[in-house]
Amino acid sequence: xxxxxxxxxxxxxxxxxxxxxxxxxxxxxxxxxxxxxxxxxxxxxxxxxxxxxxxxxxxxxxxxxxxxxxxxxxxxxxxxxxxxxxxxxxxxxxxxxxxxxxxxxxxxxxxxxxxxxxxxxxxxxxxxxxxxxxxxxxxxxxxxxxxxxxxxxxxxxxxxxxxxxxxxxxxxxxxxxxxxxxxxxxxxxxxxxxxxxxxxxxxxxxxxxxxxxxxxxxxxxxxxxxxxxxxxxxxxxxxxxxxxxxxxxxxxxxxxxxxxxxxxxxxxxxxxxxxxxxxxxxxxxxxxxxxxxxxxxxxxxxxxxxxxxxxxxxxxxxxxxxxxxxxxxxxxxxxxxxxxxxxxxxxxxxxxxxxxxxxxxxxxxxxxxxxxxxxxxxxxxxxxxxxxxxxxxxxxxxxxxxxxxxxxxxxxxxxxxxxxxxxxxxxxxxx
Numbered sequence: 001x002x003x004x005x006x007x008x009x010x011x012x013x014x015x016x017x018x019x020x021x022x023x024x025x026x027x028x029x030x031x032x033x034x035x036x037x038x039x040x041x042x043x044x045x046x047x048x049x050x051x052x053x054x055x056x057x058x059x060x061x062x063x064x065x066x067x068x069x070x071x072x073x074x075x076x077x078x079x080x081x082x083x084x085x086x087x088x089x090x091x092x093x094x095x096x097x098x099x100x101x102x103x104x105x106x107x108x109x110x111x112x113x114x115x116x117x118x119x120x121x122x123x124x125x126x127x128x129x130x131x132x133x134x135x136x137x138x139x140x141x142x143x144x145x146x147x148x149x150x151x152x153x154x155x156x157x158x159x160x161x162x163x164x165x166x167x168x169x170x171x172x173x174x175x176x177x178x179x180x181x182x183x184x185x186x187x188x189x190x191x192x193x194x195x196x197x198x199x200x201x202x203x204x205x206x207x208x209x210x211x212x213x214x215x216x217x218x219x220x221x222x223x224x225x226x227x228x229x230x231x232x233x234x235x236x237x238x239x240x241x242x243x244x245x246x247x248x249x250x251x252x253x254x255x256x257x258x259x260x261x262x263x264x265x266x267x268x269x270x271x272x273x274x275x276x277x278x279x280x281x282x283x284x285x286x287x288x289x290x291x292x293x294x295x296x297x298x299x300x301x302x303x304x305x306x307x308x309x310x311x312x313x314x315x316x317x318x319x320x321x322x323x324x325x326x327x328x329x330x331x332x333x334x335x336x337x338x339x340x341x342x343x344x345x346x347x348x349x350x351x352x353x354x355x356x357x358x359x360x361x362x363x364x365x366x367x368x369x370x371x372x373x374x375x376x377x378x379x380x381x382x383x384x385x386x387x388x389x390x391x392x393x394x395x396x397x398x399x400x401x402x403x404x405x406x407x408x409x410x411x412x413x414x415x416x417x418x419x420x421x422x423x424x425x426x427x428x429x430x431x
Contacts, residue, residue, distance in 0.1 A: 024055070025056070025309050026056045027057050027312050028083070029041070029058070029060065029081060029083040029085075029316065029320075030081035031059065031301075032061070032064040041059045042059060043328070044328055055316065057316055058274070068090060075099045080304040080306040080307070080308075082307040082309055082312070084302055086302055087298065087301075089297060090376070091125060091380070092127055092380050092381050093382050094248045094302075095132055100133070101132070102131065103131045103314075106310075109366070114134075116349070117321075120372060120375050124377030125300055128427070129289060134298070135300035135336055136300050136325070137329065137336055137338055138297070139266070139336065140336070140368065140371050141194070141210060142265075142285065142371060143172075143282065143284070146257065146259075146261070147278070147281055149278070152172055153173045155174075162283070163286055163288075164286050165188075167261075171187045177189065182237065184259070185253070185258065186259065186261060187239050187260065187263075188250035188263075189233050190244070191399045193392065194295060198263070199229040200221075200225040201294075202285065202291060203223030203224055203225030203228070203288045204288070205221035205225050206219075208420065217416075218409035221289075221410075223409065234401040240259070240302060242400060251264065257278060266336055266368050281361060281363050282362045282364055283367060284367050293375065294371055294375050295378050296375035297377055297378050301317050322339075323345050323348030323351075323352065324348065326338070327351055328330060333358075336368055340372075356368075383423055390419075391412055395408055
């Protein structure tokens with residue numbers, strides 16, 4: 001009888017252990033990235049699981065080209081991941097569908113300090129007043145310049161507080177003409193919105209009113225800023241026309257020494273380090289009437305509203321977005337970290353900054369961080385992509401020198417305003 005009691009006791013112990021193991025919570029994290037990024041995620045999850053044995057993390061890799069389509073389908077089918085990676089450009093359209101969980105309850109419960117992140121990128125992940133994601137990284141713009149070309153033209157390095165007038169003076173000095181034909185230009189020219197919106201903001205303009213109820217890109221300040229940019233090409237002839245650029249991209253012309261400056265992001269650093277045959281550096285975007293204002297866009301993670309393991313997902317999110325995760329992604333050379341300085345974890349955040357600063361060039365890489373102080377997120381909203389397509393099409397003749405900025409934007413204003421009015425109506429229904 002005693003033997004049976006011992007056997008039953010042992011069985012009960014095994015069952016209780018088995019039930020304990022069964023309580024391990026699985027958190028699925030969806031994201032995109034190349035092989036090195038996938039490996040980095042998996043290594044981070046091992047570190048997390050070592051200190052959180054009750055949570056198992058699984059990375060669901062979705063190729064970038066299929067990411068938004070597949071993620072949307074997963075939400076529609078009720079099979080969403082617990083955490084999903086997102087950028088702030090696509091985020092509002094997702095948030096409007098109710099697929100993400102507000103983070104304020106978790107932040108308040110843990111007394112979590114969001115002040116460690118740059119405010120601009122936190123604002124980018126807010127929707128209707130609530131924060132839905134913690135950021136991993138930021139992207140912004142600076143002016144890259146060919147120092148060899150500047151010296152040849154007798155120009156010193158630009159002052160970090162230079163103005164639009166200074167920029168134009170440099171661009172004119174760097175432009176060369178032989179036998180009535182331009183052979184070198186002061187600045188490369190992009191037509192993608194990311195690269196021209198700083199000219200609007202730095203002149204005091206906006207795309208939309210803060211609540212997205214009014215189209216403002218055709219307002220005087222916005223038009224003046226964008227027209228200054230267009231005039232670099234068609235009035236001052238310091239940027240190549242489409243015919244002069246031919247099949248060469250804005251970046252390839254800078255890399256090949258055909259243009260002296262280019263407004264671009266940190267993602268160009270590895271390529272320039274390995275391929276540029278000239279001395280180069282960076283400087284902040286020139287100051288307009290409203291200052292030097294570039295974008296502070298980026299990526300981060302949000303907790304799915306469909307997750308059954310939100311508390312566990314929050315623990316994973318804090319780890320990925322916190323000093324440990326940020327340091328790992330920064331070491332990989334993938335990002336400009338969204339974390340500034342955490343006074344509660346000074347050693348970790350100092351390590352992030354130390355890792356971020358790589359051997360030059362560029363010599364003045366601190367500007368990738370200093371410009372964030374006044375940077376603002378792109379003015380996205382639920383139907384941003386739809387409105388952008390209309391605006392981009394309207395600006396086509398402007399880039400070709402066939403129409404001025406004011407005329408083009410006045411033409412498209414009613415169609416964009418109609419979208420904004422419909423968005424306001426939809427928002428009113430959600431209240």
